[in-house]
Amino acid sequence: MKQGMLAEVVGIVGHKGVTIEAYLARPISASPIGGMIVLHHAPGWDDWSKEVVRMFAHRGYAAICPHLYHRRGPGHWEDIAAAARADGLDKAMPNEQIIGDVEGAIAYLRAMPDSNGKVGVIGFCSGGRQAYLAACEIPELSAAIDCWGGSITPRGDPTKPASLSRGVLHRTPDMQVPLLGIFGNDDTNPSPADIDEIEATLQQLGKSYEFHRYDGAGHAFFTTDRINYRPEQAVDGWRRVFAFCETHLS
Amino acid sequence: MCTWETYRATIAGSAKGVEDWTRLTAVNVFYDHPANAPFDHALILDFVEDASRPGRRVSIELSATAASELLRVMHDALSCEQARLDLVAPDSLIDGSSERRISIETAAS
Numbered sequence: 059m060k061q062g063m064l065a066e067v068v069g070i071v072g073h074k075g076v077t078i079e080a081y082l083a084r085p086i087s088a089s090p091i092g093g094m095i096v097l098h099h100a101p102g103w104d105d106w107s108k109e110v111v112r113m114f115a116h117r118g119y120a121a122i123c124p125h126l127y128h129r130r131g132p133g134h135w136e137d138i139a140a141a142a143r144a145d146g147l148d149k150a151m152p153n154e155q156i157i158g159d160v161e162g163a164i165a166y167l168r169a170m171p172d173s174n175g176k177v178g179v180i181g182f183c184s185g186g187r188q189a190y191l192a193a194c195e196i197p198e199l200s201a202a203i204d205c206w207g208g209s210i211t212p213r214g215d216p217t218k219p220a221s222l223s224r225g226v227l228h229r230t231p232d233m234q235v236p237l238l239g240i241f242g243n244d245d246t247n248p249s250p251a252d253i254d255e256i257e258a259t260l261q262q263l264g265k266s267y268e269f270h271r272y273d274g275a276g277h278a279f280f281t282t283d284r285i286n287y288r289p290e291q292a293v294d295g296w297r298r299v300f301a302f303c304e305t306h307l308s
Numbered sequence: 309m310c311t312w313e314t315y316r317a318t319i320a321g322s323a324k325g326v327e328d329w330t331r332l333t334a335v336n337v338f339y340d341h342p343a344n345a346p347f348d349h350a351l352i353l354d355f356v357e358d359a360s361r362p363g364r365r366v367s368i369e370l371s372a373t374a375a376s377e378l379l380r381v382m383h384d385a386l387s388c389e390q391a392r393l394d395l396v397a398p399d400s401l402i403d404g405s406s407e408r409r410i411s412i413e414t415a416a417s
Contacts, residue, residue: 099341101341101342102343132363133363139343140365140367141359143336144354144359276348278348284348285348286345
């Protein structure tokens with residue numbers, strides 16, 4: 059554990075060379091350290107996501123949370139998230155843009171003088187899906203953590219074309235990054251059946267993965283400021299996360 | 309005329325707004341994770357002034373049950389005599405400007 063840390067808002071060069079704001083926290087340390095990219099959930103670049111960044115810094119990692127809705131601003135992150143939501147997912151968070159922003163965050167962390175060169179990505183909700191996709195598209199990552207990522211599998215109502223989502227499961231053959239998955243068995247997206255399908259795909263393709271599925275927990279059960287917080291399951295889940303990081307980012 | 313038509317529902321949710329009256333041009337309606345209301349999902353109404361100014365919005369987050377209650381009382385209010393007249397008025401526009409305008413020259417003549 060690192061008792062001292064520096065936390066600040068920085069600019070990183072993301073997709074198509076656009077500079078976006080990002081919340082950075084790193085321990086005050088002279089030793090080489092790994093990096094972690096935190097992908098915030100759909101409600102936005104919120105206080106809880108920044109707490110997660112500081113948590114990783116406390117555990118000895120340089121952590122950064124890019125503001126994935128930055129381009130929709132300027133303004134308060136909450137208002138920007140609402141405007142992005144009104145634009146629709148495909149315009150607010152296109153996959154290509156997310157991957158470009160993650161690559162920018164990797165470059166930023168690796169350029170830090172105390173970087174050991176290893177960078178992971180962790181995402182929550184939509185961020186979980188994006189972490190899964192990043193594991194398929196960015197082999198430079200050393201670890202990927204999917205926390206209840208929804209819509210990884212195809213879904214939608216065939217009678218409502220606008221609701222159809224192809225998901226990202228079809229990208230699994232290209233995954234080259236070890237994957238950790240954290241899920242609640244009471245969640246509906248992803249549901250237990252969705253997780254079964256994802257796990258079967260990973261097994262069939264011989265991918266390196268580790269899943270933990272929790273009874274009595276639904277969506278977003280790590281989130282301390284939301285109704286779905288489940289302390290017992292969250293404490294164990296975080297223990298799994300940091301053990302995975304110790305293995306792959308040290 | 310003043311109608312005094314009043315309807316009330318008990319609801320649960322959260323809201324935030326702007327400091328003074330503002331013109332509205334659109335409402336975005338979602339059923340998704342709320343920013344503040346203590347629910348996993350909520351019916352979210354974002355009343356916006358201008359899409360280019362994300363901060364100029366009035367946001368309301370309601371539980372699904374509260375939103376259903378709101379629909380019920382809204383339907384009741386729109387069923388009153390004056391509302392039914394306004395809805396079928398020949399020049400009734402979405403901005404509600406169905407009143408006849410009297411020109412000053414006509415009134416003065």
